[in-house]
Amino acid sequence: MSEAGKTFNIMFAGVGGQGLMLLSAILGKAAVDSGLKVMTGEQHGLSQRQGSIYVHFRIGDPISPLIPYGKADMMIAMEASEALRYVEYLKEDGVVIMSNRIMPSVTETKNVALDKEKKTNYLTVDEIVKKLEQVTSRIVLLDSLDLAIQAGNARTENSVLIGATVACEDFPIPAEEVRKALLALVPPKTINANSKAFDLGKDAGTTCLES
Amino acid sequence: MTIEDVKRTDSGPALMLANEAVVRGALESDAKIVAFYPGSPTSEILDTFGEVLEHFGDYKMHIAANEKVALETVAGASMSGMRSFTSMKSVGMNVASDSMFSIGYTGLNAGCVCLIADDPYAHSSQSEQDGRYFGEAAYVPMIEPSTAQEALDMTKWAFEVSEKHKTLVIMRTTTRVNHQRGIVNLGKLDRSPFKKNKWADVKGQYFTVGSVARALKARLLEKAEAIKEDFEKTDFNSVVPGSGSVGILTAGVCFLHVKEAMRNLGINLPVFKLGTIFPLPEKKLSEFINALSTLIVVEELTPYLETRIAALAQRMNLNLNIVGKKSRHFSEMLEYNVPIVEKVLAEVTDKKISLDYDAILKKAEKLKEILPERPPIFCPGCPHRGTLWALRQALQRLRIRDKIVFNNDIGCYSMAFLPPNQFSDSMLAMGASLGLSAGMEMALEDKVIAMVGDSTLYHAALPGIVNLIHHNSNVTLFVLDNSVTAMTGQQFNPNSPFNAGGTPARKINMEKMFEALGADKIVIIDPYETRDCINTIQEALEFEGFSVIISRRECALYGDREKKKHGEKIIPSENVKETCRGIYACVKEFYCPAITIDETDAKMIIQQDLCDGCLECRQVCPVDAPQHMEVAK
Numbered sequence: 001m002s003e004a005g006k007t008f009n010i011m012f013a014g015v016g017g018q019g020l021m022l023l024s025a026i027l028g029k030a031a032v033d034s035g036l037k038v039m040t041g042e043q044h045g046l047s048q049r050q051g052s053i054y055v056h057f058r059i060g061d062p063i064s065p066l067i068p069y070g071k072a073d074m075m076i077a078m079e080a081s082e083a084l085r086y087v088e089y090l091k092e093d094g095v096v097i098m099s100n101r102i103m104p105s106v107t108e109t110k111n112v113a114l115d116k117e118k119k120t121n122y123l124t125v126d127e128i129v130k131k132l133e134q135v136t137s138r139i140v141l142l143d144s145l146d147l148a149i150q151a152g153n154a155r156t157e158n159s160v161l162i163g164a165t166v167a168c169e170d171f172p173i174p175a176e177e178v179r180k181a182l183l184a185l186v187p188p189k190t191i192n193a194n195s196k197a198f199d200l201g202k203d204a205g206t207t208c209l210e211s
Numbered sequence: 212m213t214i215e216d217v218k219r220t221d222s223g224p225a226l227m228l229a230n231e232a233v234v235r236g237a238l239e240s241d242a243k244i245v246a247f248y249p250g251s252p253t254s255e256i257l258d259t260f261g262e263v264l265e266h267f268g269d270y271k272m273h274i275a276a277n278e279k280v281a282l283e284t285v286a287g288a289s290m291s292g293m294r295s296f297t298s299m300k301s302v303g304m305n306v307a308s309d310s311m312f313s314i315g316y317t318g319l320n321a322g323c324v325c326l327i328a329d330d331p332y333a334h335s336s337q338s339e340q341d342g343r344y345f346g347e348a349a350y351v352p353m354i355e356p357s358t359a360q361e362a363l364d365m366t367k368w369a370f371e372v373s374e375k376h377k378t379l380v381i382m383r384t385t386t387r388v389n390h391q392r393g394i395v396n397l398g399k400l401d402r403s404p405f406k407k408n409k410w411a412d413v414k415g416q417y418f419t420v421g422s423v424a425r426a427l428k429a430r431l432l433e434k435a436e437a438i439k440e441d442f443e444k445t446d447f448n449s450v451v452p453g454s455g456s457v458g459i460l461t462a463g464v465c466f467l468h469v470k471e472a473m474r475n476l477g478i479n480l481p482v483f484k485l486g487t488i489f490p491l492p493e494k495k496l497s498e499f500i501n502a503l504s505t506l507i508v509v510e511e512l513t514p515y516l517e518t519r520i521a522a523l524a525q526r527m528n529l530n531l532n533i534v535g536k537k538s539r540h541f542s543e544m545l546e547y548n549v550p551i552v553e554k555v556l557a558e559v560t561d562k563k564i565s566l567d568y569d570a571i572l573k574k575a576e577k578l579k580e581i582l583p584e585r586p587p588i589f590c591p592g593c594p595h596r597g598t599l600w601a602l603r604q605a606l607q608r609l610r611i612r613d614k615i616v617f618n619n620d621i622g623c624y625s626m627a628f629l630p631p632n633q634f635s636d637s638m639l640a641m642g643a644s645l646g647l648s649a650g651m652e653m654a655l656e657d658k659v660i661a662m663v664g665d666s667t668l669y670h671a672a673l674p675g676i677v678n679l680i681h682h683n684s685n686v687t688l689f690v691l692d693n694s695v696t697a698m699t700g701q702q703f704n705p706n707s708p709f710n711a712g713g714t715p716a717r718k719i720n721m722e723k724m725f726e727a728l729g730a731d732k733i734v735i736i737d738p739y740e741t742r743d744c745i746n747t748i749q750e751a752l753e754f755e756g757f758s759v760i761i762s763r764r765e766c767a768l769y770g771d772r773e774k775k776k777h778g779e780k781i782i783p784s785e786n787v788k789e790t791c792r793g794i795y796a797c798v799k800e801f802y803c804p805a806i807t808i809d810e811t812d813a814k815m816i817i818q819q820d821l822c823d824g825c826l827e828c829r830q831v832c833p834v835d836a837p838q839h840m841e842v843a844k
Binding site for chain 1: 224228251252255334390391392394467468471474548549550553568571574578579581582584586588589590623630698768795799802803804806807808810815818821
């Protein structure tokens with residue numbers, strides 16, 4: 001990764017309030033502690049919740065804070081439809097690590113509720129994955145909430161996603177550095193659950209990418 | 212974490228947001244007085260200074276009522292011999308500029324730096340204003356960093372320039388610089404204790420009018436020349452060597468896009484990386500363009516540099532082909548990125564683009580056709596949702612929905628222009644709803660309604676309110692009092708009993724103020740008691756004269772944070788399906804993101820982890836179906 005011009009690009013996507021900034025801070029710390037150069041382009045903007053948000057996260061030798069279209073090696077989506085919203089950044093055959101969680105927007109809810117024939121349905125994860133498959137086959141779809149509950153704390157979904165990143169063979173940060181950074185930045189009371197969630201994510205990621 | 216890095220006293224590398232690097236730079240420069248009004252993309256500067264205020268205890272800070280007051284505060288500190296710093300968003304300088312132009316004339320004493328952040332793409336602003344003209348127009352030096360590292364280094368340099376030339380220095384950024392995180396090499400932090408000065412020891416004259424102004428103007432021109440000489444020598448204006456007779460002139464974040472685009476194309480054109488927007492280092496620029504046949508100017512927004520470099524080339528009698536906005540290669544719209552720059556560089560140098568970006572965008576557009584929009588929306592528990600719902604009901608009952616004009620203002624409530632409210636016949640600038648109302652009230656038969664938040668009220672609405680009351684205007688003003696400046700991150704304002712860092716301050720008594728000003732009718736509503744608000748709003752709308760409706764309930768994000776701090780639980784609500792009759796008032800008329808539909812029985816279901824438990828939806832429901840969960844979140 002210290003090689004000139006070699007850059008690993010990650011596009012983070014999610015919905016305001018999901019903790020995207022913490023996720024980016026964890027990988028940022030892990031990268032810096034591994035001696036890697038990091039640069040991000042973040043969206044702070046307005047503080048309202050439930051909006052679409054992203055972080056351009058670049059490791060190695062980035063120059064611009066923004067990933068060019070089609071050059072994200074990895075996308076980490078905390079909400080499934082947000083993975084599709086930023087699909088123009090995803091590289092052909094890039095890795096997508098996504099939660100199966102969908103948070104419908106109010107306009108979609110209105111369309112579903114007001115269809116008297118009940119033929120309008122919410123967008124499903126399957127429909128989203130089918131679209132993403134036209135860009136890549138390397139999709140790690142995680143039931144992040146279920147895995148987080150298995151880990152003992154429903155609020156460790158982000159650690160599940162983080163765990164899955166290190167299952168990807170070209171991911172440049174050593175797994176143990178990612179775990180160390182994660183455990184350093186989560187509330188001390190939740191370290192055990194987060195560590196377990198990380199492992200569950202890693203295992204699920206490995207299974208997905210090998211199959 | 213970065214707050215720890217802002218605090219540390221030793222030098223060394225740290226991963227920092229550029230906004231945090233700016234704070235670090237000001238602290239390393241021993242800034243003693245800072246003042247701000249929040250505004251994206253600069254709000255993290257205010258927040259960071261607030262967060263480390265108690266830790267350092269050796270500087271003073273105000274969250275000012277507006278940007279003009281903030282700039283005057285730091286100018287006053289500089290006149291008093293203390294290094295000082297402020298930052299504001301692009302349009303903030305419009306407010307501050309009245310004083311800024313005079314400060315240019317009078318000059319200052321101790322180092323005084325003002326950061327202004329433009330927002331190409333208008334991510335969170337009402338316009339894509341280009342603030343670069345302020346420097347030249349006021350003869351105030353203006354510099355521009357590209358990276359988080361430069362944000363730190365240039366802040367420190369700005370203090371030196373300011374102090375040497377006894378002038379305000381403006382550091383101009385754009386969103387993509389402010390919100391860029393990168394490795395920053397920190398300098399040592401060596402703070403001095405805070406100690407007040409005596410005016411006799413530091414005093415100067417800061418007075419400008421008539422003959423004084425004319426004398427100051429002559430000195431100002433000399434000062435600008437002297438600064439220009441310094442800017443010819445600084446390394447912040449540098450040439451990155453390359454080959455060939457095609458060169459590039461760029462600054463800010465575009466410099467980074469240019470470098471990466473050249474790497475993608477495998478080309479190495481000479482690049483002039485400009486760090487000083489005003490005065491321009493014309494000698495250095497002349498030497499650079501003298502050797503070129505073609506100059507590509509890469510800058511966002513207006514052709515500021517392009518116009519000036521074209522004039523310079525003409526004065527030099529150069530036959531220089533300029534590729535930029537005038538040649539239609541680049542747009543004056545939106546922000547740039549690597550693909551936009553790469554395409555132009557590829558075209559000019561006849562190289563193959565590294566990736567067919569247009570094809571990727573086209574394919575993505577097709578894939579995204581199934582994707583529902585996710586428009587910005589009020590948070591769960593937001594009091595504005597209830598206020599606006601009640602206003603809609605009141606207008607319906609009075610049958611005047613089509614007989615009103617609604618002047619909106621700047622804040623979270625600006626979103627009242629979106630469904631389901633679709634209020635907003637106008638929204639221009641902080642406090643502008645009042646002035647517009649004055650004109651409309653004279654010109655229209657309709658009921659005139661203005662709406663401001665508490666922070667906007669004290670920022671720029673007061674003169675407009677005084678004007679309306681003075682002229683006996685028939686206007687209804689909504690003041691959405693949610694305790695904080697919500698949209699930019701819930702900062703305190705004159706409506707809060709706190710200043711920066713949670714230090715005590717005096718809360719202005721809003722209703723007493725309106726009373727003293729002579730408002731004809733003042734009523735207070737609680738938007739969580741949504742149904743009860745309808746009558747009160749109706750009466751205020753029917754009232755002839757200047758009526759004020761204060762809708763009082765704290766911002767849900769702020770309120771929840773305070774609750775958690777005090778160990779209080781947030782109890783979410785559930786929709787009792789046995790009661791629910793599928794009327795969907797909650798869906799059609801309310802637009803809360805916690806409200807979704809259970810597709811198995813088509814009944815409304817509340818997303819527990821999103822719900823704030825405000826129960827405004829119960830107020831909206833004709834059969835009272837939503838109720839609090841017994842279990843705590």
